[in-house]
Amino acid sequence: MPTVKFVVPKLISLKERQELSERWVEDRIVENPALLGLGEVEIRGRQRSQPKAGRLDLLLEETESKKRYEVELQLGRSDESHIIRAVEYYFPSCAKTYANTA
Numbered sequence: 001m002p003t004v005k006f007v008v009p010k011l012i013s014l015k016e017r018q019e020l021s022e023r024w025v026e027d028r029i030v031e032n033p034a035l036l037g038l039g040e041v042e043i044r045g046r047q048r049s050q051p052k053a054g055r056l057d058l059l060l061e062e063t064e065s066k067k068r069y070e071v072e073l074q075l076g077r078s079d080e081s082h083i084i085r086a087v088e089y090y091f092p093s094c095a096k097t098y099a100n101t102a
Contacts, residue, residue: 015075022073026057029071033060038069054085 014020026046033041038060045059058071072086 022057022075025073025075029058036060036069036071038062040064041069044068054088 012020014025029035030043030046033043040063041060042063043058044061045056048056048059056070057073060069060071061067062069070086072082074082
């Protein structure tokens, strides 16, 4: 029987470690999408330009149901602009209307 090594995870701040950038996190997710705990998903897009909505970090799709997940990586605090950006990826006209009235 193989020996199993038990490792206790240690909480670290990605923001305080220069070598651990958003790109580094993205690369780890692309290598192993199971890290997100979404089940069987495939990478469908990476750094994908969205018309009138900026750049989507990752687009994932469930293998069987074809349900899609938009992944926006953000080290540090998120504010209203990040939430609006995420909405813009799927509903560009609605998000622009909301942004102009807020």
